[in-house]
Amino acid sequence: MKRFAALFATLDATTGTTAKVVALADYFRTAPEADRVWTIALLSGRRPKRAVSAPELRDWAAAAAGLPLWLFEESYAVAGDLAETIALVLPPATGDDSRSLSDHMAALAALTDRPAEVRRAAILAAWDGLGPDERFLFNKLLTGGFRMGVSQGLMTRALAQATGMEEADLAHRLMGDWSPATLTFADLVAPDPAGNSARPYPFALAAPLEDAPDMLGPPADWLAEWKWDGIRSQLICRPGSHALWSRGEELITDRFPEFAGLADFLPPGTVIDGEVLAWGAGRPLPFAALQRRIGRKSVPRKLLAEAPARLIAYDLLEADGTDLRAEPLERRRARLAAILCALPPGLLLDLSPDLAFTDWSDLATLRRTAREARAEGVMLKRRSSPYHLGRKRGDWWKWKLDPFTVDAVMLYAQAGHGRRANLYTDFTFAVRDGEALVPFAKAYSGLTDAEFAQITDWVRKHTLERFGPVRRVPPELVFELAFEGIQASPRHKSGLALRFPRMLRWRHDKPVTEIDTLDSLRALLNRET
Amino acid sequence: MLAAMTCAPVLCFTDRGLFCPEGDFHIDPWRPVDRALVTHGHSDHARPGHGAYLCTAAAAPVIRHRLGDIRLDTIAYGEKRGIGGVTVSFHPAGHVPGSAQIRVERAGEVWVVSGDYKIESDGLSEPFDPVVCHTFISECTFGLPVFRWRPQAEVMAGLARWWAANAARGVTSVLSAYSLGKAQRIMAGIAPATGPLILHPAVDAVTEILRTQGYALPPATRLAPGVTAKTHPGALILVPPGAEGTSWAGRFGPTETAFASGWMALRGIRRRRGEGTGFVLSDHADWPGLNAAIRATGATRVFVTHGYTAPFRRWLAEQGLDAGIVETGWQGETAEPEALVE
Ligand SMILES: [Zn+2]
Ligand SMILES: [Zn+2]
Numbered sequence: 001m002k003r004f005a006a007l008f009a010t011l012d013a014t015t016g017t018t019a020k021v022v023a024l025a026d027y028f029r030t031a032p033e034a035d036r037v038w039t040i041a042l043l044s045g046r047r048p049k050r051a052v053s054a055p056e057l058r059d060w061a062a063a064a065a066g067l068p069l070w071l072f073e074e075s076y077a078v079a080g081d082l083a084e085t086i087a088l089v090l091p092p093a094t095g096d097d098s099r100s101l102s103d104h105m106a107a108l109a110a111l112t113d114r115p116a117e118v119r120r121a122a123i124l125a126a127w128d129g130l131g132p133d134e135r136f137l138f139n140k141l142l143t144g145g146f147r148m149g150v151s152q153g154l155m156t157r158a159l160a161q162a163t164g165m166e167e168a169d170l171a172h173r174l175m176g177d178w179s180p181a182t183l184t185f186a187d188l189v190a191p192d193p194a195g196n197s198a199r200p201y202p203f204a205l206a207a208p209l210e211d212a213p214d215m216l217g218p219p220a221d222w223l224a225e226w227k228w229d230g231i232r233s234q235l236i237c238r239p240g241s242h243a244l245w246s247r248g249e250e251l252i253t254d255r256f257p258e259f260a261g262l263a264d265f266l267p268p269g270t271v272i273d274g275e276v277l278a279w280g281a282g283r284p285l286p287f288a289a290l291q292r293r294i295g296r297k298s299v300p301r302k303l304l305a306e307a308p309a310r311l312i313a314y315d316l317l318e319a320d321g322t323d324l325r326a327e328p329l330e331r332r333r334a335r336l337a338a339i340l341c342a343l344p345p346g347l348l349l350d351l352s353p354d355l356a357f358t359d360w361s362d363l364a365t366l367r368r369t370a371r372e373a374r375a376e377g378v379m380l381k382r383r384s385s386p387y388h389l390g391r392k393r394g395d396w397w398k399w400k401l402d403p404f405t406v407d408a409v410m411l412y413a414q415a416g417h418g419r420r421a422n423l424y425t426d427f428t429f430a431v432r433d434g435e436a437l438v439p440f441a442k443a444y445s446g447l448t449d450a451e452f453a454q455i456t457d458w459v460r461k462h463t464l465e466r467f468g469p470v471r472r473v474p475p476e477l478v479f480e481l482a483f484e485g486i487q488a489s490p491r492h493k494s495g496l497a498l499r500f501p502r503m504l505r506w507r508h509d510k511p512v513t514e515i516d517t518l519d520s521l522r523a524l525l526n527r528e529t
Numbered sequence: 530m531l532a533a534m535t536c537a538p539v540l541c542f543t544d545r546g547l548f549c550p551e552g553d554f555h556i557d558p559w560r561p562v563d564r565a566l567v568t569h570g571h572s573d574h575a576r577p578g579h580g581a582y583l584c585t586a587a588a589a590p591v592i593r594h595r596l597g598d599i600r601l602d603t604i605a606y607g608e609k610r611g612i613g614g615v616t617v618s619f620h621p622a623g624h625v626p627g628s629a630q631i632r633v634e635r636a637g638e639v640w641v642v643s644g645d646y647k648i649e650s651d652g653l654s655e656p657f658d659p660v661v662c663h664t665f666i667s668e669c670t671f672g673l674p675v676f677r678w679r680p681q682a683e684v685m686a687g688l689a690r691w692w693a694a695n696a697a698r699g700v701t702s703v704l705s706a707y708s709l710g711k712a713q714r715i716m717a718g719i720a721p722a723t724g725p726l727i728l729h730p731a732v733d734a735v736t737e738i739l740r741t742q743g744y745a746l747p748p749a750t751r752l753a754p755g756v757t758a759k760t761h762p763g764a765l766i767l768v769p770p771g772a773e774g775t776s777w778a779g780r781f782g783p784t785e786t787a788f789a790s791g792w793m794a795l796r797g798i799r800r801r802r803g804e805g806t807g808f809v810l811s812d813h814a815d816w817p818g819l820n821a822a823i824r825a826t827g828a829t830r831v832f833v834t835h836g837y838t839a840p841f842r843r844w845l846a847e848q849g850l851d852a853g854i855v856e857t858g859w860q861g862e863t864a865e866p867e868a869l870v871e
Contacts, residue, residue: 012796013806067674068847074840075675080797088675088794136796422798449801466839 003031004039004101005134011148020150024158033185034102040188041180043155045249047144048180051111052119054082054143060120061086064127077415077469078422083139090127090135097129102180104138109181153390163189171202171389177251200234200245201271201317201325204388206379206396213360213380213399223329223383224355224363226375227398228312229287229485230277231294235259235311236318239268244276252276255296256309258348265343269321272313272336273387274352279310284374287499288487310348313340314379317387325387332387370401376484377401403482403500404524406431407507407515409475411439413459416452423449424456424471427503429481431494433518437475440494440521441483446503455506478507478515486525496521539615539633539640540666542855547642547666549633551614554583556631556642566617568644569628570595570709585619587655588627590738591709606655622646623657624812625710626739632660640664641826645835647811648818649681653717653744654710659825666832666855667823670813671791672841678791678815685718688808691787693723696763701781705770706789708732710812712767713739715789716746724763727752732767758782791815823850 010023028036041048062072067089079085099107104126111119123142130138156174160167173189176199216222232247242263244253253259256276266272278289289307293299316336317325324332340351355378357363367378377400385395408429416425426444430437447455455477465472482504489497496518540547546558554564561578568574568584570591575584577596584592586603593601604610606629609618619629624645631642641662650656678684688704695702706712712732726749728736733751740746750756752766757780766781770788778784791811792798799807814822823831823845833841834855845852 012800065674068844071674071840071844074837075673078673078837079675079795084796085675088677092677422795 001097001099001101001104001130001134001138003027004035005131005137007031007039008137008148009133011150015149017154020154021158021161024150024155025161028159028162032100032102035100036185037180037183037188038102038105040155040159040174041178042141043148043150044152044174046180048105048108048141049112050142050144051108052123052142056116056120057082057086057123057139057142060123061090061127064124065089065091073468080416083143084136086127086139087132087136093128093130093135095125095129097126097134104141105180108141159189165189168389172199175199175202175249176245177249198236198238198241198243200236200243200249201323201387202389203232203234203247203273204315204396205391206381206398207391207393209380209397209399213363213397216360216380216397219357219359219363221383223333223381224357224366225314225352225379225381226355226370226373227377227379227400228275228277228284228352229374229376230275230284230290230312233274233276233311234317235262235266235270235272235274237263237266237268237270242266255293255299257299258304258309259311262311262347262349265347266339267320269318270339271316271318272311272349273315273317274311274313274349276309276311278307279348280308286374286487287485308348310350312350312352314352315387327386328384329381329387330383367399367401403484403504404486405480405482405504406521407478407480407510408441409437409512409515410473410477410479411437411475412470412472413455414470416444422456423452424459425452427479429479429501430475431516431518431521438494438518440492440496440518441481441498441501443479443481443501443503446482447506451506475512478510478512480504480507486521488525494518494521496525539635539638539664540642547855549613549615551635552612552617552633554612555579557644566631567592568622568631568642569625571625571645571707574644583617585627585629587742588629590742591627591735594734594738620660621655621658623648623650623654626654626713626742626744628654628710630658630660632662638663640666641828642666643668643822645670645813646822647814648822649678651681651714651718651812653714653746654812657822659822661827663828664830664832665823665826665828666834667819668813669819669833669836669838669841671811671815672819672833672837672844674816676791676794676811676815677817678794678809678811681718681810684808684810685715688715688787688789688810689719689723691785691806691808692719692765695785696723699762699783701758701763701784702765703768703778703781703784703786704765704789704808705768705772705786706732706810707812708769709735711789711810712736712769713744713746714812715767715810716749717744719765720747722747722765724765725750725761727756727761727764727766729766729768729772731769731772752777756780 007023007027011020014020058072062069075089076082076085079088111122126138127135156167156171160170234245236243243251244256244259246252278285285307292303293307313336316332319335337351340349355366357366363378370377377398380397380399382395388395408431410427411430412428413424414426416423426442428439429441430439459471459473462473463471464474481501483498483501485499487497488495540549545555545560545562547556554566555562556566557568557574558565559576563580565579566583569588575592575596582599582601583604586605589601589603604619606619606621609616614635616634618632620632622628622630622644624647628644630644630646633640639662641660643666645668646657648657692702706715708731713736716726726747728749729752736746750761787806787808789808789810791809791813793807794809830851831845832853832855838854842852842854
């Protein structure tokens with residue numbers, strides 16, 4: 001654990017990517033092999049099975065530190081991170097735990113499903129043997145999932161440096177469902193016999209297009225299609241089996257049983273990149289319908305009927321077992337179209353249609369109709385582009401619709417977390433409903449640190465009431481919020497829920513009397529559904 | 530906030546600060562008053578504009594330097610002095626050189642105002658001396674259990690390692706620390722020195738005053754136009770917070786910056802500063818320190834101020850103390866987001 005903590009300290013202290021890669025590559029060359037595998041797993045977002053729950057950790061730590069729970073919570077609100085709070089409030093360690101990262105992971109895995117008393121004793125013993133930084137990391141392992149400020153791409157680059165393997169091969173090797181508990185480092189970085197893997201290829205990603213696309217050159221060089229609002233997925237057909245992976249590298253085959261039929265007709269050795277959408281009456285259903293399917297391991301017949309899924313295909317990554325990713329997009333699309341044409345009718349798979357346009361203003365006009373098509377905007381892909389590894393600027397762009405906006409007033413403020421601990425950054429907003437103010441959204445991003453500091457100062461001076469870390473303030477500060485969509489939500493007081501609300505700007509110029517009304521939001525809702 | 534007229538106690542809380550009706554003086558007032566007793570020279574305690582000042586002899590030179598031509602009377606640590614119907618005395622607070630707690634006694638009833646304090650001896654400031662009292666008014670800047678300091682020697686060793694590693698790479702070290710107290714504490718504690726110490730003029734001015742008073746401080750060079758990485762390779766430059774990246778920095782080629790403050794205990798705050806190292810070093814008491822200090826006074830009544838007052842008060846009340854909050858007119862109750870005031 002000491003070695004892992006030292007790596008973390010180095011990564012945490014620098015924002016320079018070169019220094020991070022150097023530190024990681026050094027670790028991948030010299031750390032015990034089992035620790036390397038675990039580090040790769042953690043940095044690629046794989047979570048170990050949880051041995052303890054967050055409330056258990058909180059209770060045990062508070063008791064070990066001799067603190068009442070409310071004081072632990074106050075401390076948590078200031079530190080903004082459970083793992084850090086626990087590491088800080090515990091009394092200094094009395095022992096010296098020399099176990100490695102993988103030793104700890106194995107011990108934690110053995111703890112799952114043991115009685116609470118056994119788990120508690122093991123955790124307390126570990127806490128008492130770890131220094132402050134190691135304790136923080138140990139807690140991060142317990143609470144699951146952390147990135148250490150290192151992207152998967154950066155990690156892959158470091159691993160390539162350490163092993164001498166190609167970055168692209170490594171990226172593919174690290175995809176999918178593997179377990180650091182059973183895989184050795186040698187296995188993990190061994191070349192894969194082509195074609196027999198049900199592992200997804202790394203997804204190519206688009207960069208957001210901030211300005212008009214005129215800068216992109218001749219329109220004829222570009223393929224335009226809708227940016228669909230579903231689950232970006234990869235369908236892999238191998239002889240006798242198929243797999244559906246989400247972009248989050250989750251295997252979702254069983255959640256969409258309706259695609260089982262596709263595997264019977266698609267030639268083996270086919271890999272398709274596409275979007276899973278809920279589909280009805282010849283067009284996508286609102287995202288809310290698909291949401292009902294996400295997170296359900298098994299799908300009841302009724303839901304299957306109400307929110308049937310369809311795969312809209314963007315790209316062909318492999319055909320007849322051959323990796324096509326280096327071929328130009330135009331060729332891949334042509335082959336994809338040919339394969340789809342040969343399928344019998346009635347299958348739940350379509351080609352994402354090309355949007356025809358001759359000049360950029362045509363496309364701009366089309367883009368404005370994206371909402372009617374139930375799309376989020378337009379994708380632009382250079383016809384000559386390969387299927388890139390991850391996000392490479394220049395060839396793929398997403399040109400999203402302008403968001404909806406609403407002017408609303410702040411009602412509550414809460415201190416932020418992490419980098420913004422002790423600044424008030426999380427706000428609850430209200431719109432008018434007659435004389436009343438109805439809370440309808442929370443947002444915590446979109447302003448500068450300087451603005452947050454100014455608002456923090458204001459919140460402190462104007463607090464009306466406190467509820468733990470939350471403060472009620474007079475309804476005076478008006479903000480323009482942006483959001484991507486709106487849906488009915490009986491769980492909320494306003495009857496509405498927004499998708500991705502964030503602050504666009506602080507409207508110093510706007511009095512509270514002129515903010516938007518609940519009726520204006522309801523009108524949007526009716527247009528959306 | 531209580532108005533001045535509700536005073537029956539030895540000290541009461543007014544919109545100008547702590548007031549002693551029987552002695553007709555204020556302690557660390559934040560608005561102009563006739564007579565101010567001042568715990569130490571930090572600007573949130575020693576403010577301009579009062580008619581007359583009283584502070585320890587050790588604190589006086591810096592206060593004079595900062596406030597200019599003021600009517601200032603001094604008192605030795607432990608010396609008793611009658612003012613009106615009360616007796617006052619000043620006792621070491623261990624916060625910065627010359628800092629004091631102020632004891633006020635009226636007919637056997639003793640109140641103590643802590644000012645800013647820390648428990649661990651820093652090797653330079655007069656060490657904290659617990660004063661037995663009935664009512665204790667305590668700061669609680671770091672009054673939450675997430676704040677636990679490591680021993681000074683350990684932090685200094687970390688600082689020394691950072692400096693040495695930078696010097697070995699030909700990099701100049703720039704450390705921000707408050708110009709009164711923290712900077713000199715680091716100068717005195719970081720020996721044996723890796724290389725030359727260079728002081729920003731604001732730090733140098735205070736250091737010279739303290740040196741003249743007899744505080745043992747290692748030699749240092751004032752940051753002046755001719756002072757560069759060439760003339761002073763491998764230097765450690767001590768600057769006040771906010772002066773890190775200004776015009777002089779160019780003369781020193783590659784630099785590494787660090788910040789020494791109790792707030793560096795929180796990863797979120799460390800990260801908000803971006804590039805640079807954070808050393809957890811504070812001149813205020815940590816959570817165990819606050820609790821130990823309060824216990825040592827034997828006080829049954831405690832008022833808390835300057836920090837995480839609401840949770841700290843509740844915690845003390847749950848420990849069986851009669852605990853209240855002194856509302857202050859000039860300070861946010863937690864870290865000022867940008868300046869990280871201590
Ligand atoms: Zn102070
Ligand atoms: Zn202070």
